[in-house]
Amino acid sequence: MSRPRPPVPSHPADTVGAVGEFGVIARVVARAGVARLAEVGPGDDAAVVSAPDARVVATTDVLVEGRHFRRDWSSGEDIGRKAAAANLADVAAMGATATALLVGLACPAETPTAWLEEVAAGLAAECAPLGAAVVGGDTVASAPGSGAVVLSVTALGDLAGRSPVLRSGARDGDVVALAGRLGWSACGLAVLRRGFSSPLAAVAAHRRPAPPYAAGPVAAAAGATAMCDVSDGLLADTGHLATASGVVLDLDRAALVQACLTPEGPLQQVGAALGVDPLVWVLTGGEDHALVATFPAGTPLPEPWRPIGAVRAAERAGVLVDGRPAEVVARELGAEGTGHAHFG
Known part of the structure; x- marks a missing residue:
């Protein structure tokens, strides 16, 4: 059995604190992918997603660093895929197909922006085969001294005319x-x-x-x-x-x-x-x-x-x-x- 490798340290200039909120958002949005049913994606006050069935399946999961993932065990892309999967599976369990994700992020200022780009790439990669993508969200600074990253992901889905399976x-x-x-x-x-x-x-x-x-x-x-x-x-x-x-x-x-x-x-x-x-x-x-x-x-x-x-x-x-x-x-x-x- 081989041992996991420690995470590679980031450059001080490549952190959330150095780049700023809107710099982070721009870099993350660039990796968000395209949702098939999104009429308006990231960049406005809210996204607009078509609902062909006239009903929307919705679910939310929260992932907390140290409880649901560890950065010394998993890459940013791994964590993005895992965060997406937890929600996309809930949509599937209702008999529906996912259409879009909304992501909330709380992280300390020293979080590497390159790592967040990896998370965004993981989210996009997990969604892509379903025709879904991240269409919006929010970023906030973690409480001083907490050090933990928290990801909150909401998934939307379409039932295609079927009754939900409860x-x-x-x-x-x-x-x-x-x-x-x-x-x-x-x-x-x-x-x-x-x-x-x-x-x-x-x-x-x-x-x-x-x-x-x-x-x-x-x-x-x-x-x-x-x-x-x-x-x-x-x-x-x-x-x-x-x-x-x-x-x-x-x-x-x-x-x-x-x-x-x-x-x-x-x-x-x-x-x-x-x-x-x-x-x-x-x-x-x-x-x-x-x-x-x-x-x-x-x-x-x-x-x-x-x-x-x-x-x-x-x-x-x-x-x-x-x-x-x-x-x-x-x-x-x-x-x-x-x-x-x-x-x-």
Whole structure:
């Protein structure tokens, strides 16, 4: 395993404080990209984005340095892609396609402008395949002495005439299905926390998630009854879906192993090296931004969806793994809980 390299120090003249607010904005906007549905982009008091469906899907995430990213672990482009992915996946989980991003930035005056340009490039690169882009935002100075960078990203999306897929629609007999990968980001984080940067595939997955954006609209078109993205851990997020729908989601351990754990893959390699069952990352690891959905029984699952369980009626909503409470299974695997909990 190789160790991560420390960030390259910046030149004192190439900082936010030296360039100034409008200098920073000009350099960031130059890398923003073009949103397909933007009628007015950055430069005015507000952007104007077409809404062909007459409804707009909207979501916001906040990323705080030291909690969601570290500059000694990830490049500016990595962080931009990660910030975009967290929001674009939420739009996809509603069955929609992203159209635009708005970005708020708080940073100290000594922040290198070159690093912010990298963040802007990462945001643009993640949005480009969807025809979306950053259309506006705001920059402010962090509180003196705080030193942390905070990114707030808002994503807008279009449903293309479809009904939104909510968390509350799962019904008894539905099939639980997964699109995307699970456990990779948590595995990469475990590697980085020990001061290393390989296997590269796992570390890259933590730095740059790869959400299956197209799978959201595909699931909606195929009749998905409920859906959410997996940002806090499969057990935690299916718990939200189960609670909203008033049902039990019974996950199939063997199906999850088949879907998520390739023999001799990086999760097994790192798990063996660290003495960790990689299934714990699959069940409780966050920030992969896979999608989980429920489909009526008998519905052919479209690509890339794979079955991982079933929905059961119950007096008390919750999540099971092979019929056993999720909390018990997670504890047996050595997890401290079923996933990430803010303020927990």
